[in-house]
Amino acid sequence: MVMETINRLRRSLARWILPVDPGTATGQGTVSDSERGFRAITDNISGIIIQFDAQGRILFANAMVTARLGRSNEQLLGHHLRDVAPPEVFALVERYFERALTGEQVAFEVAFPVKGVHTHFSGSYVPEFDAAGKLLSVYALWLDITERKQVELRHAAGERRWLTIADNLPALIAYVDSDLRFEFCNATFSTWTGLQPAELLGRSILDVIVAAGPRRAEAIRHNLQRGLNGERVEFELGPDPEYDTDPAKAKRWLQVTIVPQVGEGGMVEGIHLLSSDVSSLKQVQQTLAGLARFDELTGLPNRYHLNEKLADATRRNSRSGLPMGVIFLDIDHFKQINDTLGHGVGDSVLREFGRRLSGCVRECDTVARLGGDEFLIVLENIGDSSTLETVGAKILEGLTPPFALPGGPLQVSSSIGLAFAAGPGIVPMDLLECADVALYDAKRAGRATYRLNRYAGGAAPALQANC
Known part of the structure; x- marks a missing residue:
């Protein structure tokens, strides 16, 4: 989207921007009605638009630039970016700008205070060449993405909170795709199974379960298929005495819940699995059953x-x-x-x-x-x-x-x-x-x-x- 905008502006700018003498602050010539119309359009775009010559001097700047930098158009044209941008801002973008002046197309994100408000920008530098491949100019488009970034940061913070909760819950939490391959596992897998979540990603859940005990695989296979068919399933998974030689696992009972993830088209995209350790509850149930019978x-x-x-x-x-x-x-x-x-x-x-x-x-x-x-x-x-x-x-x-x-x-x-x-x-x-x-x-x-x-x-x- 940003590249398309820059390319359109570049074609338009190339038709009307007058050559600028490096020794002067403004170009000479008569500004036509179409040029004034173009200026009106660019001045009302909610983004920073600048054209630099091959030496990094400003050829064109829209009204957003003058508003952000607090300088008039006359104070900007013909000057290098380092001379007009605040030092802390130029320090952030210098490496990108230098790469663009070598003919490289560059995209980046930066953030810095604007009038006391921490502001995020998405920046792009697009070089323009003549027919012989010589660099003519560099077009820049900066968009204020603060609102979007705040949403992303809130979302990322929510994701971190969710991961912190998931990794510290005494339960196995996983998501598998429609091929029953792990796409997410919480840290409890490492504690209970000795397998790191990174080891499980991309692996079939059935292969992992078979390795832990064939009887369990047979018990869960049918229920996984029910989940892929769009059914919410709850069942208990008991220990496998033949394979559970670890005393901690030999008495472990799991309460397993399978929840299908249904896409917009109504198709099941995968299933969520939650396995809670109910061994203590099972022991209490067995004790109560014993008290009821003995x-x-x-x-x-x-x-x-x-x-x-x-x-x-x-x-x-x-x-x-x-x-x-x-x-x-x-x-x-x-x-x-x-x-x-x-x-x-x-x-x-x-x-x-x-x-x-x-x-x-x-x-x-x-x-x-x-x-x-x-x-x-x-x-x-x-x-x-x-x-x-x-x-x-x-x-x-x-x-x-x-x-x-x-x-x-x-x-x-x-x-x-x-x-x-x-x-x-x-x-x-x-x-x-x-x-x-x-x-x-x-x-x-x-x-x-x-x-x-x-x-x-x-x-x-x-x-x-x-x-």
């Missing part, structure tokens, strides 16, 4: 978790047809223990009781505390009912040694109800009721013993002699 006192599965385990077990039983069973237990005279020895001792008894139950069954079996002094065990693939009775006897034997408590040893016993199921179609709650019936049979038999009932399905256990 008994705080004994560490055993609680009633809620037991219901999940029992439902899973009965579904597997329906597929396999293999026998299973449940054992319903409570602690004999537990209320008396609490009332006479205190709840602290009672809690100790519950913990030790749960520990001994776990020691009497297989690791694959589930021992749960239902609440109070009630416990339940789920056993799968037990062969026949005699196996279940063997476990009942083993529990009674395991309870024989006195409990070593802070207040002294205490003998503890249990009433045990066994429920055996050998067919498909087991209803979990019916099986529990069957074991509950057996438990009260054991209580009526004098406690510290077990009783077995067989689950037949169909009617409620309380209405069946043998469940």
Whole structure:
């Protein structure tokens, strides 16, 4: 744009500017109406327009020059730029001006105070040659770009602030183009991955992710494509135990947000990615999930978790047809223990009781505390009912040694109800009721013993002699 303006002015000036004798301040001759018209045009252009001869003396200057320099046209013509420009201004442009006088076209930007206001200029020097290639003159056009520069500086300052924020956020921030190649990465990439942002620019995000763990690449590939299709996507990305050997990464969970960048034509130009470390939140969630499923006192599965385990077990039983069973237990005279020895001792008894139950069954079996002094065990693939009775006897034997408590040893016993199921179609709650019936049979038999009932399905256990 500046070059086009200068070229137009150069052609116009060349038609009417009179030769200037270096020894005179002004050219001689008659100024025509067209020349006065041209002067009127150039004097009203919001820029500085000057023509210099090959020695750097001013041949023409528009009104903006006289206004900026505070000199009349007569005081300018025939004088070298160094003689009329303020010394600090000439020092800024001297190197550009000297290059222009050698025949080089030069463009530059400078800034200096004008009437106490810091002002930015865009300057251009364009040489003019005759047919033989000899330098005739140099045309100069200076435009005040202060307003534009201030906008650019504000924009640049905003960019710096954004980069400062982005680089210090505890999150990975990136932008990839439509080919999934990095165009921006914040400094957090270096902290978390060891890769410098400069190393990532131009690389495919999939190549980087595959190197970090193939499982992650498969998890994110589909979601990246959804982003390229114009969809905003949020998902969690868990650790890859096979590749995350660094303890800091082995437990890292990321919450990833993908936001498409849509161009004016409605096409997706790229996608923004924000990955936040939610490991602490995930740990809290897991802790809360554990609290929701496990008994705080004994560490055993609680009633809620037991219901999940029992439902899973009965579904597997329906597929396999293999026998299973449940054992319903409570602690004999537990209320008396609490009332006479205190709840602290009672809690100790519950913990030790749960520990001994776990020691009497297989690791694959589930021992749960239902609440109070009630416990339940789920056993799968037990062969026949005699196996279940063997476990009942083993529990009674395991309870024989006195409990070593802070207040002294205490003998503890249990009433045990066994429920055996050998067919498909087991209803979990019916099986529990069957074991509950057996438990009260054991209580009526004098406690510290077990009783077995067989689950037949169909009617409620309380209405069946043998469940």
